[in-house]
Amino acid sequence: MNALLFDGGLRFRNDYPEPACGKGESLVAISVAGICATDLEIVKGYMGFRGVPGHEFVGRVIQSGRPGLKGARVVGEINCSCGRCDLCRRGLQKHCRSRTVLGIQGRDGAFADYLSLPDDNLHILPGKISDQAAVFAEPLAAACQACDDAGVREGEEVAILGDGRLGLLTALAFLAHGTRVTLIGTHRQKLAIAGRAGARTVVSGEAGRGGPYDAVIEATGSPDGLAQALAMVRPRGRIVMKTTVACRHALSLASLVIDEVSLVGSRCGNFNAAIALLEQGRVDPEPMISARYPLSEGEAAFSRAGDHDALKVVFLNS
């Protein structure tokens, strides 16, 4: 099959073996797959991953042992758990000790013609949602998780730091729930997408940042984001942390203790909530697609996805 392989370099292959389909797994023919910040990190060596990257996808099930799945158009959760370790038994399957993660850890991903995933990971899509909207289900689920983690009550105000893909989607998800949102970023074009959906937008470093906010979502991707968030949140407020900074960096958390702030690490989320927002048209992510490529132009697609002004870059399979 066609696949984009990362084996230290990124290369297109038309003879890559189709994925094996284990017991309880389905084989999915991929229609659309999205490039995410994690993919850009993977091709820089993050996680030491070797194989086919890609974890945001829409496809059609072509082989499955589970009645009702074959032929269905699906999106899929990316963490595959063992079901047996202490964390799985505690209900923490997403954190399974021997988990594989689609296109990220121990399992080939979505930048290919086909992928395999456990039946339990798949969500059948309602017909209303287009493929190019549905490819946002995974990152929108992560955005919905940020909304849950922020625990915002009626009348509270949220600030989002970072106007990248995740920051923007999080702004759209909060707005869909009727929350007042201020998005702080560096790209006027990206801010404008949230602005049209009803967010107040502020260019980072300019006046009018406002606050203190009841909750701040830290999605800058920068080691400095947390200190900014701490300066903007009210006492006893919440900071939801989306940025993963692997390196140690200098920081004081004194104000977290003195102001009794909660800092919540937030990663993957609830697909059902995301699919519902897409089906009801309450979040329209398609304007966030900056470019479309075939798999055979993988390098160009990754290069475009890394541009500062780019939002979502997707692969379309014919």
Added chain:
Amino acid sequence: MNALLFDGGLRFRNDYPEPACGKGESLVAISVAGICATDLEIVKGYMGFRGVPGHEFVGRVIQSGRPGLKGARVVGEINCSCGRCDLCRRGLQKHCRSRTVLGIQGRDGAFADYLSLPDDNLHILPGKISDQAAVFAEPLAAACQACDDAGVREGEEVAILGDGRLGLLTALAFLAHGTRVTLIGTHRQKLAIAGRAGARTVVSGEAGRGGPYDAVIEATGSPDGLAQALAMVRPRGRIVMKTTVACRHALSLASLVIDEVSLVGSRCGNFNAAIALLEQGRVDPEPMISARYPLSEGEAAFSRAGDHDALKVVFLNS
């Protein structure tokens, strides 16, 4: 009156003026006052405080405009709010922008014959609680706050890092609520106090630390405590942070995001919960008193409180 004054150095005075009693405030004759880690920091210059330190006390109201307070034996909350700023209006009086804090910020404290506090800050003590137990009401309230912030459910396990005053009291508070507790510290004598109350105890650096824990209370007072806590908490677990480290220090919070851990800054707490634990005899803090001094021996008392093997050092007024 007698008072222990910090004006760059710590000195005993027998001619210090009695505190003024503002509108809505009571004057309290102090019986017992406790030295806390914050006091030890204050005499090193923390907060730039000048005046009479001390914020843990028991006393008797000798002047008050509020019916029922005069003559009552009381303990008192330490944050005095303006009632008018945006934070007070949001119900965040403890974080009032122009607050004074007893013996810490803008208000003389408890290492004296008398102090004044707003009537609203005072809690009348039940007769059952001795003065030398009641002097723990303030730090025990902070320990109860850690229990609340940890959000522990039935069957969950808690680790407490640090066997100082606050770590020990937090262990006793959790045990009083029937929670399984592992206390990790460096002093066998201090650990033994929690051990006798039912905690599992582990000497830091030795084997048997156990985990992963549902919640970890970070009360080491050290910049390294948080990294230890992150290594011991389960995915989606909670870390309650009691340590205030003012300096910037190197840290990676990647595992907080990947493991979706919540980090909750925790400071002052609910006096009612603490007084109830003392009244019902469910926490017995008196074995934690290492030494008793008169105010006139202030320097010796501070020196003793700073010893590694010391727990609570108190001043007794005659």
